[in-house]
Amino acid sequence: MYQRTRFETASDRRQWLGAAMAVVAAGLVRPVLGQPVTAAAEEAKAPPLPALGSTLSVPAVDLIGGGRFDPQQAHGKPLLVYWWASTCPFCALQSPEMDAFWKAQQGRGLQMLALSIDRKPADAEQYLKKKGYGFPAAWASPAWRQAFPKPRGLPVTLLAGPDGRLLLAEKGQMFAEDVQDMGRLF
Numbered sequence: 001m002y003q004r005t006r007f008e009t010a011s012d013r014r015q016w017l018g019a020a021m022a023v024v025a026a027g028l029v030r031p032v033l034g035q036p037v038t039a040a041a042e043e044a045k046a047p048p049l050p051a052l053g054s055t056l057s058v059p060a061v062d063l064i065g066g067g068r069f070d071p072q073q074a075h076g077k078p079l080l081v082y083w084w085a086s087t088c089p090f091c092a093l094q095s096p097e098m099d100a101f102w103k104a105q106q107g108r109g110l111q112m113l114a115l116s117i118d119r120k121p122a123d124a125e126q127y128l129k130k131k132g133y134g135f136p137a138a139w140a141s142p143a144w145r146q147a148f149p150k151p152r153g154l155p156v157t158l159l160a161g162p163d164g165r166l167l168l169a170e171k172g173q174m175f176a177e178d179v180q181d182m183g184r185l186f
Contacts (some may be wrong), residue, residue: 017082026157046152046173049169054119055158056081059147061138064125071136076162078186082114083140086127090173091155095133097179102135109162115140117170161186172180 050056058081061069082098084091095114102112114126114137121139128137140150150156155170159182161167167185170178 002112006144018124019099026042036147039094043152047149048164049151049171050154050157050158052165052166052169054166056166057148057164059144061113061115061140061144064116064121064128064137064139067136069113069136071097074160075164077111078105078111079160080110080148081116081156081160082112082135083150083154084114085117085154086123087118088154094155094157095131097174099133099135101179101182108183108186109141110186112136113138115150117154125131157182159185 032128056079057081058069058071058079060071065071080098080102084095098114102110112135113134114135116127116137116139118127119126121141124137124139140148149172151158151169155171155173157168157170157174158166159168168169168182
């Protein structure tokens with residue numbers, strides 16, 4: 001009686017070798033990068049949007065291009081927090097609207113912090129320069145995000161009123177009219 005061995009065919013050997021390499025790579029990649037193997041794995045661990053009416057407490061962070069966001073500068077003023085990435089197509093559509101909103105609402109005391117989740121700060125900086133955006137932006141490093149985790153989704157828009165309580169929490173692209181309507185909330 002004929003009995004087939006485990007690696008009888010070239011196809012069997014390739015399949016086994018591919019599976020073995022995937023296991024080895026998964027074990028090596030995570031320690032090297034210090035981050036989940038995929039963005040999807042990181043996103044799966046992200047918290048939901050904060051509840052409306054909850055207090056928004058953002059830690060201090062260095063801004064791209066110099067300066068620093070200090071949470072005290074937003075005390076008693078509306079604060080817009082906008083999570084984005086240079087590789088996000090929905091962010092690419094929403095960011096021009098956010099920049100226009102920022103410019104139009106500064107006179108009303110609006111404070112803004114745009115938080116890039118790009119893998120490297122240089123990617124975010126280059127993107128901002130290329131597009132000519134003027135809103136205050138920071139690179140949200142993985143270490144910084146432990147203190148202020150990005151909610152699930154992208155882009156993510158949070159608007160707190162002068163009292164620090166959330167008036168709006170949106171994930172996904174907002175259309176131009178939705179962005180402009182945020183001015184009615186504060």
